Amino acid sequence: MADDRDALIKQLQADLETKKATKARREEEDAKDALIKKLQADLETKKATKARQEEEERRRQAARIRELEEANRAAYRAAYREEAKDDRIRELEERLRTESRTDIASGIRGVVRQSTSVDLVAMMDCTASMESWIAEAARALCFIIGDVKEKFPALAYRAAFVGYRDYNDGVMRVERLSIAPFTSDIASVQAHIKRQGAITGDAPDEPEDVAGAMSAALGLDWSSMTRLVIHVGDAPPHGVAYHNYGASCDNFPHGHPDDTKIETLAASFREHGIQYGFIKINNSTDKFLGVLREHYEGAGMPFKLNVVELGGDYTAFQPNVSRMLKDSVTSTFKRMSRSDKASMKALPLAVGGKLIGGLGAIAEEDEEEEMRNLEVEKKPPNWDRLGDRVERAVRHTYHFRGGDKALSVLEWEEVNGSFSSSKSDTTVRISKHPFDKGGMRYASYLKDMDLDLKRVAKLPLEVLEGGRLEAYAKADMCTQAVCKLLAKKFNMQTLEKGINRMVSFIDVAVYEFPDRPDAERWMTVEPYIEGEYKKFSNNSGWASNEAGAELAASFSHWTHHETGGFLIAVDIQGVGNVYTDPQIHSKRGAMFGEGDLGRKGVEHFFATHTCNEVCRKLGLVHPDPEAAARMEAAMRAALDDTAIGEEELIEVLAMDGTPGSDMQICCELCGCIFVVTDRDKYMSFRRQGKDLSCNTCRDNCRRDKTQVACSECGKRFPVNLHFYRMKGMDQPKKCRDCKAKRGGRTRD
Incomplete structure (x- = not known):
């Protein structure tokens, strides 16, 4: 019995263990099922969350795409409008150029017919x-x-x-x-x-x-x-x-x-x-x-x-x-x-319906004016001992207000309003006698003692007093400034066309001498340039046929094209391709001094101008090439001169790719001449609105800087003292940021 009981107990214990194991296994399985369900639920939740997030992201992306598309459409519409505006401006500019050529064509034919x-x-x-x-x-x-x-x-x-x-x-x-x-x-x-x-x-x-x-x-x-x-x-x-x-x-x-x-x-x-x-x-x-x-x-x-x-x-x-x-x-x-x-004065010209007996000297010389009779002394200058004293002077200069912005065709009629003037006190020495006498002016040596610059002072042959002499001098300064502005754009276009030839105009200032009599109170002053001065054209159509003249002629033609026929720069002369004393004929006439012959001066230029290779490379169009050809043929027959307009020579000169004398420019600060050896660097500088200066001025600009406090915000900013001193401009009082807020511009 005891054995049976023990066996039963063992059986019961075994069953109990089995039940416990089964229960534990069931609980474990339930736990696993619960875990699986939980994991499945979590997965579903994550899937739902991800799906929701993806949907939200899709919506956001769709919204961004719509925004971008709308922005692109707006930008496209704006770009289209701007392009259409530019097209309209270009169309208007081209129409102005065409009309100006058509307008003067009959006058050119009249000049050729007369000639x-x-x-x-x-x-x-x-x-x-x-x-x-x-x-x-x-x-x-x-x-x-x-x-x-x-x-x-x-x-x-x-x-x-x-x-x-x-x-x-x-x-x-x-x-x-x-x-x-x-x-x-x-x-x-x-x-x-x-x-x-x-x-x-x-x-x-x-x-x-x-x-x-x-x-x-x-x-x-x-x-x-x-x-x-x-x-x-x-x-x-x-x-x-x-x-x-x-x-x-x-x-x-x-x-x-x-x-x-x-x-x-x-x-x-x-x-x-x-x-x-x-x-x-x-x-x-x-x-x-x-x-x-x-x-x-x-x-x-x-x-x-x-x-x-x-x-x-x-x-x-x-x-x-x-x-x-x-x-x-x-x-x-x-x-x-x-x-x-x-x-030229002996050649008849009709201006404004009145017959005048002189082309080249119209408005350049009035025989009834009192003329100066100064002794000319041709000898090398002793720059440190010019004259017999040091004189007080006020230096007047012109500066283009537009900064780096080039004038459009439509803006040239207001070009005189695009310049501001400044003045600064200085001291000078002037040679006692002029060293040369030209067709319109006496030239004397001058040294600016404060700036240590060698200069040439010019005084008209006529005795002009009071406001007439001042107006005469400032008209010359304005003419030179406009030509200098045009030359910079001309150079960019010639270089972009693969023509390694440039032109440059020297800076002209007007010096006022308060201690001199009225007849000598105002003089134009320009850098002293050594070399052989040559005259390539005058203000009434004459043009030289020697080397270098075709570049000057193409520049004159280009100025008429670039300004939509509003003006033309003529009377080109200087050393090599560095020019001085130009004359401008404007559509209005007399806008650039007494030598501005207006439309008649333009007609006389084109009557004797035959387009050369530079003109053709720049895409310039002659208003009446047939009339100019008739003029050239008549001159050939009269002079038996086969050298006039030699196209072969002109083409070689125009397309010469070696930097040399035709790659000279005038330093924007001191006025010295230097050769541009790296045309790509020059073009890069000009695209940034910067000018090249000589090595000496470049070093002085780097060395001669200071820090000044902005008059508006108090922040200190750098000022290039050499630049402003050489330009004759007042130093800036506001920093770049403050000036930009007011629409101004400054210079480092």
């Missing part, structure tokens, strides 16, 4: 003693024109006739003056001469009405550049001042009351650019010719009275007049191909 035509007047005594000469003139006129036309086929010819007799006591049987006006129908003038009767008046005396004939000839419709009057006569004018007959042989010994004096008439022929030829038949006209020569020649003009003595040999009339007319044509074109003032 390639000839006006000839036969002025003859038609009294009885001149019968053979009248017949010869009638016979020979067409032959003369034909002979000259054979040599100069590109020219147009007009002729006129002025026949004269004398005043009569009674009723005149014939006209005292017989006039055939200018016409290209030479045969009609010839027929008019044939109709002249060689008749003496009712109350004859020795003199004839020469003064009346000269007045009538001056009153003709002269319109050509070549102007010649051939005077044929065997008697002097009225007035004992013009002959040796005595008062008894002259009905008007003091001249006829209606006559203009011969002296005045002679000067008028000169001023109108009319060349005067006289066929001398006898000695009775000698005294008259002496007076005529005295008042016709001189006054800085190249004209000479051309007297040909033929005596009674009227058969020599045709060859001599033919030669005189050919010489007249040649001399006209020679004057057009020269730069000196006297030559």
